[in-house]
Amino acid sequence: MTIWDTLTNTASSIRKGLSDELSRYRSQGFLDAVAAACALVSTADGSISAAEKEKMLGFIRQSDELKVFDLQTVIDTFTRFAGKIEFDFALGASECLATIGKLKGKTEARLLVRVCIAVAGADGSFSDDEKKVVRNICTELGIDPKDFDL
DSSP: OOHHHHHHHHHHHHHHHHHHHHHHHHHHHHHHHHHHHHHHHHHTTSSOOHHHHHHHHHHHHHOTTTTTSOHHHHHHHHHHHHHHHHHOHHHHHHHHHHHHHTTTTSTHHHHHHHHHHHHHGGGSOOOHHHHHHHHHHHHHHTOOGGGGTO
16 A cells, blocks of 8 residues: 555545534534424424424434434433423523524424424324424524425
8 A cells, every 4th residue: 555545535524524523513503403493393282292202303313414312312402492491491492492493494394393293292292382493493493384394
């Protein structure tokens, strides 16, 4: 192997590592928004069901954007947002919406709404309270709720 091959391989390895790291940081905002939105939707009917948690975790495991994250990090992020809502609903919900709003105008915004709808229906019903929360999320993202039949 020549020195040029060694340098090329090293540069390629560094690029791949950097790309992986950048992907992780690029997705952090989406992770935060998904966790915040799921916490809002899950608390809309007064409690967070096990089915809602499982639906969110299932999405995280399948999502190309989020599977780069350690599952415990995802759980911790969700728990942090849910705890803020449970402690003080108005302040917690406001912080969640501010986090969600950071996706406004981004391609991930519509995916976030679809995740919210899936999580809301995970317990077998999509209540009016949950629909209201998802409509508020749509508004925060600048998306027409009618696009999702809400």
